[in-house]
Amino acid sequence: MLSCIMNVPRSHYHKILLFPLLAALLNWLAQPNELFLQGNWLFGLISYIPLYFLVTTAGLTRNQLRLSALIYALSFTLSSYFWLTNFGEYSLWTIGGVTVVYIVYHLGFFRLLYFLLAPGNHTPKSHPFRPLLFALAWTAFEFFKSRGYLAFPWNLAAFPFHNFIFINQISELTGIWALSFTVLFFQAGLAQILLRGRGGFEVQPANARFTGLGRFPSGLRSVAAALLITLCFSAYGVIRHGQISRMEQNAERTELVLLIQQNVDSWAESDPSTGMSIAMELTREGIAEALDQYGRQPDIISWSETSLSYPYTPESSFYRNFPRDLSFRDFLPELEGSLITGAPLLRSRDPFIAMNGVIQISPEGEILQDYGKIHLIPFAEHVPLTDFPFISTFLEDVIGIPASGWTPGESVTLFDFPRQDLHIGTPVCFEDSFAYNSRFFVKAGADALLNLTNNAWSQTYSAQMQHLVSARYRAIENRRPLLRATNGGVTSIILPSGEIAAEIPMFRADYLLAEIPVARSMPETVYTRFGDWLAWVVTAGLLGALVLGYRRLFSGGAAPEVISPLILDRE
Structure with missing residues (x-):
């Protein structure tokens, strides 16, 4: 050379x-x-x-x-x-x-x-x-x-x-x-x-x-x-x-949103219930403020990606017993509406099929809907060619990393809120960086986009800001509000104009409570x-x-x- x-x-x-x-x-x-x-x-x-x-x-x-x-x-x-x-x-x-x-x-x-x-x-x-x-x-x-x-x-x-x-x-x-x-x-x-x-x-x-x-x-x-x-x-x-x-100001109605940023690195925390405890306490505080200021509970409550460390089922003993002071299942009836949160989705044990997903849980503890992340992180969430035994064996025995990984989700799913006549698409993690991913949710009928992200592992401000900047254009391209519920940042509300209406400082445990306009009469954009x-x-x-x-x-x-x-x- x-x-x-x-x-x-x-x-x-x-x-x-x-x-x-x-x-x-x-x-x-x-x-x-x-x-x-x-x-x-x-x-x-x-x-x-x-x-x-x-x-x-x-x-x-x-x-x-x-x-x-x-x-x-x-x-x-x-x-x-x-x-x-x-x-x-x-x-x-x-x-x-x-x-x-x-x-x-x-x-x-x-x-x-x-x-x-x-x-x-x-x-x-x-x-x-x-x-x-x-x-x-x-x-x-x-x-x-x-x-x-x-x-x-x-x-x-x-x-x-x-x-x-x-x-x-x-x-x-x-x-x-x-x-x-x-x-x-x-x-x-x-x-x-x-x-x-x-x-x-x-x-x-x-x-x-x-x-x-x-x-x-x-x-x-x-x-x-x-x-x-x-x-x-x-x-x-x-x-x-x-x-x-003007469309935002004259929207048919507004939705009251509560986004939780627990600021717990789930990869470094040995107790998986720690993040849940913080998220539950922040949710309680947010609901109390909503009742005080708006006279009602939030219409949408969201925790971040991987807030639940284990697959959730109504019968799960872990969620019936943890956190110790108040279990997750005992906490759910405090909510008037459903909770959207990140959680693994276990589709099958044999063969093993699991997804990095989002679930919507009712106050009664039932799973209403779920979505499996479609665009996975190469060589981290998903390793190609691991269906071949010699490749999976090499990765696990020689390289020393798990070869199973997540399975890509099957299709776009919208989370429905019948009381509000509201439909929400939930791109996971860096899926909101891909313009065509968000477009698919809107084409399917999403009135708003809700991104669930865990960037806390990055331990840097620039990584989370790079993600926010990339995601910000999705609101403008599709003229839909983009809500971001993250673990460490940047939890924010981005209006269809692209303006950031509210956000939480990075790496701080806090909640974001705000009203967002949802103009269902907003026409489909050329890009959409x-x-x-x-x-x-x-x-x-x-x-x-x-x-x-x-x-x-x-x-x-x-x-x-x-x-x-x-x-x-x-x-």
């Missing part, structure tokens, strides 16, 4: 080594981190510029490109997701798995970017639409790394701007992808301006004198276009935010109806650029001295 560096001019050293490190640092500062808990949007405006500089550098070989991708993926992953090392006995697998997957993703993607953008490549990819291609490519990359079994849709390009409430309203039409594209388009244009200012390339299209494009540098055009798009988003957002706010349509359009545009590039490359469209650096490999 080092020999590939020695074969290039000294001026390339900083590009191969420094640019990926600088990009990783800027992206870490832009996203929620321990220095800037909310993230920093100023860094979010420049965080991808070093990578643009890198992939528009002529003459890099495959090995040099691989080294740059490795440096960036390794640096950004370990700095942003270091808290995965606290994931109990699976810590090595989670941080290691995420790091390896991100390295593989970036190795392939950097090569694609270089093929599209490097100067000296065939003419169609060296014209002033280079910033547009960069934005298309990176948006498509974010989209595909946010889908599927190995997906992890955190820390996307748009997330540093999560507090720009007006701009974010466009998400109801396009999902997160219009915002990510605009941010990337702006940065690519700004990088192009800086390159030109330093004597960098600026290739004009052949018809520039007819179109008038030649009057302005491509970077300036891209920045201007991105600013114009942002202005349009803002104008749309101001109008829609006002409309949504059509999903990630813009991301597929972006992908189609990128594929079109690739096809055009390959056609011209193999038809002799490039000048003889202009050969793709990925074709002329100097390994």
Whole structure:
């Protein structure tokens, strides 16, 4: 690998080594981190510029490109997701798995970017639409790394701007992808301006004198276009935010919600009834305040993911005897309505089928409904291929980790509250980070979303804030309130406008009592109806650029001295 560096001019050293490190640092500062808990949007405006500089550098070989991708993926992953090392006995697998997957993703993607953008490549990819291609490519990359079994849709390009409430309203039409594209388009244009200012390339299209494009540098055009798009988003957002706010104020009714944050690390606590005791006491306090202020008990009471450590049944002796001072079963009749809580679901003992789930329990102790988490954490909640005995034996006997894991849930389930004519979808843990998961609940008829999460094991503020920022867009995309009942944070109520109406400080045992508007007349959004349509359009545009590039490359469209650096490999 080092020999590939020695074969290039000294001026390339900083590009191969420094640019990926600088990009990783800027992206870490832009996203929620321990220095800037909310993230920093100023860094979010420049965080991808070093990578643009890198992939528009002529003459890099495959090995040099691989080294740059490795440096960036390794640096950004370990700095942003270091808290995965606290994931109990699976810590090595989670941080290691995420790091390896991100390295593989970036190795392939950097090569694609270089093929599209490097100067000296065939003419169609060296014209002033280079910033547009960069934005298309990176948006498509974010989209595909946010889908599927190995997906992890955190820390996307748009997330540093999560507090720009007006701009974010466009998400109801396009999902997160219009915002990510605009941010990337702006940065690519700004990088192009800086390159030109330093004597960098600026290739004009052949018809520039007819179109008038030649009057302005491509970077300036891209920045201007991105600013114009942002202005349009803002104008749309101001109008829609006002409309949504009025709908919230004129909602048919409000629901009184009580969310419990017991702040007990269930992985570290040896007594599984400790968390229940704290949650029961906080629930009592919340009910007392509800009776005092509103004259009624809460309509919805929710505890967090894994609040019940063992599978619950009405006959369970554990829940009839613990906690010692007042058992869980004796506590339930104090509630007028049902309780929603996280609990394991045991579907079968032979074969063993268990799910990370949510249950709705009546005051009489009966299970009314349940939901099994569909999107499991790879290599932690679920280990692939463990149906094969030799793999499960290897994991348990050689590696020393359980191979059974959770079974994915069967289907989306809504929790019904007949008295309120209310239907609630309950994405578990990081399921509310996946836009399509929340969309499925709303398509099934959910009036509100309730996320049950246990992030207390992370022991860091940034991990919980990264989760909140990702989840926040689900409320806007589907125009449904999002309630978050978490163990250590961030327990919160997010309105359909995307505003955070109330929250509990992280790592504090407390309860959140508030009224939320539920506007059942809220029409289905474009995103709810059509999903990630813009991301597929972006992908189609990128594929079109690739096809055009390959056609011209193999038809002799490039000048003889202009050969793709990925074709002329100097390994």
